[in-house]
Amino acid sequence: QVHLQExxxxxxxxxxTLSLTCAVSGGSIRSYYWYWIRESPGKGLxxxxxxxxxxxxxxxxxxxxxPSLKSRVTMSVDASKNHFSLKMTSVxxxxxxxxxxxxxxxxxxxxxxGQGTLVxxxx
Amino acid sequence: xxxxxxxxxxSGAPGQRVTISCTGSGSTIGAGYDVHWYQHLPGTxxxxxxxxxxxxxxxxxxxxxxSKSGASASLAISGLQAEDEAFYFCQSYDSxxxxxxxxxxxxxxxx
Numbered sequence: 001q002v003h004l005q006e007x008x009x010x011x012x013x014x015x016x017t018l019s020l021t022c023a024v025s026g027g028s029i030r031s032y033y034w035y036w037i038r039e040s041p042g043k044g045l046x047x048x049x050x051x052x053x054x055x056x057x058x059x060x061x062x063x064x065x066x067p068s069l070k071s072r073v074t075m076s077v078d079a080s081k082n083h084f085s086l087k088m089t090s091v092x093x094x095x096x097x098x099x100x101x102x103x104x105x106x107x108x109x110x111x112x113x114g115q116g117t118l119v120x121x122x123x
Numbered sequence: 124x125x126x127x128x129x130x131x132x133x134s135g136a137p138g139q140r141v142t143i144s145c146t147g148s149g150s151t152i153g154a155g156y157d158v159h160w161y162q163h164l165p166g167t168x169x170x171x172x173x174x175x176x177x178x179x180x181x182x183x184x185x186x187x188x189x190s191k192s193g194a195s196a197s198l199a200i201s202g203l204q205a206e207d208e209a210f211y212f213c214q215s216y217d218s219x220x221x222x223x224x225x226x227x228x229x230x231x232x233x234x
Binding site: 106112 | 125156157159161166167168169170171174175180212214215216222223225226227228
C-alpha cells in the first residue's frame with residue numbers, strides 16, 4: 001500500500017522561502033501524477049503543482065504549476081529516493097495552510113494522500 | 124472562492140439519509156468530467172470515497188453513494204452513523220482552466 005509523508009518547517013517568517021518534501025513508500029513515483037495541494041483556512045483546497053513521467057523513454061518528469069503561484073513555486077523530483085519537494089519563495093501569511101501531497105491522475109481522482117503538514121507564516 | 128459549489132454544512136440524525144450537492148458549470152461537471160468525492164477528518168489524510176461519479180473504492184460502505192446530472196453531482200449517505208461526521212468535498216476537472224478543481228467542502232454533523 002502506498003504511503004505518503006510530508007515534512008516541513010512548521011513555521012516560516014514572511015518573505016522567506018518555504019521548503020517541503022513528500023516521501024513516497026510502497027509505490028514508484030514514476031507512475032501516476034503526484035500533486036502538492038494546500039488547504040487554507042476559509043479558502044478550501046487548491047492545487048499548487050504536479051508532475052508525472054510520460055512514456056517509458058521519458059527520463060525527465062513533466063512539471064506543472066498553478067498559474068496563480070507559478071512565479072513563486074519550484075518543484076523538484078528525486079526518483080532515486082522516491083520523493084519530491086516543493087519550494088515556495090516570498091511567503092506571506094496568506095500562505096498559511098496545511099500542505100498535502102497526493103497521488104492521482106490527470107483529472108484528479110486522488111486515491112492516496114499524505115496527512116498533511118501545517119505551515120504557519122508569521123509576519 | 125471554489126470553482127465547485129457545496130453547501131457549508133449539512134446535518135442529520137443517526138439512521139437518517141443526507142445528501143451533499145456539488146454544483147459546477149459547463150466547463151466542469153457539465154462537460155462530462157468525472158466527479159470524485161473525499162471524506163476528510165482534520166489532521167488526517169483525506170479519503171477517496173467515490174470516484175468516477177458513482178464508483179466506491181474497496182472498503183467504502185454501500186451506505187455511501189453518488190449521482191450526477193447535468194452540471195451538478197450529489198453524494199448521499201444513508202443510515203447515518205457517528206463515524207460519518209467529517210468534511211466532504213467534491214473534485215472534478217475544468218477544461219477552461221485546464222486544471223483539477225475542488226469544492227469548498229461540506230461539514231456533515233451527525234446530531
